[in-house]
């Protein structure tokens with residue numbers, strides 16, 4: 001998979017080259033190119049923004065600069081691409097999106113700043129390729145770069161060979177529709193707090209039941225919306241007895 005990121009702050013994307021993602025890049029599983037939007041400006045001030053038509057707070061990013069940048073970036077590789085534009089007004093990004101994006105040959109991310117990017121940019125490219133305006137959560141950031149780091153990590157970990165243990169991705173939270181329960185490791189007792197006995201019993205059936213019960217309890221307490229979204233047959237009699 002090839003990933004391109006266009007931003008006025010290329011340094012914000014440096015973490016992509018660390019740790020797991022850095023190894024994925026080094027092993028050729030992922031090809032990442034970060035581009036400075038200002039390389040496509042032509043004025044001495046390298047202006048990328050201007051006042052909003054109709055008034056309102058802040059500045060809006062200019063369509064001409066984005067058009068020149070995205071034309072050049074898209075033309076640099078013949079693989080079909082999906083353009084992903086983080087925005088506070090975007091559709092919520094989900095684990096299902098991460099799986100869908102992991103199947104793409106190429107993702108191009110447009111990182112806005114200020115009040116966002118002139119809407120005509122999204123509208124223009126939507127005539128030529130798939131374009132997603134996504135949001136990573138109901139809180140307000142200052143730009144799209146952090147969202148790109150989140151999305152790229154969620155996608156890259158699903159690529160074959162990136163995670164050391166492929167079972168991790170297969171057994172993700174949300175993969176069975178529930179939050180995962182608590183995890184424990186050595187020591188057996190830490191600050192007078194023991195590991196639950198069942199986890200040391202060797203009784204795999206009891207362990208699986210205990211873990212399912214803890215996942216259900218946690219989901220009821222923290223994400224009742226996930227329970228409501230479960231298919232009717234997702235909970236068995238023992239689940240409902242909890």
Ligand SMILES: N#Cc1c(-c2ccc3ccn(Cc4ccc(CN5CCCC5)cc4)c3c2)n[nH]c1N
Nearest residue numbers: 086087112113135136137139140141142143144147
């Ligand atoms: N993903 C994601 C995001 C973002 C995100 C993503 C991309 C950009 C580009 C610029 N900003 C800053 C910004 C902040 C607020 C507003 C709304 N206006 C404020 C006053 C009148 C309306 C517009 C832009 C961005 C924020 N924030 N939160 C998420 N989950």
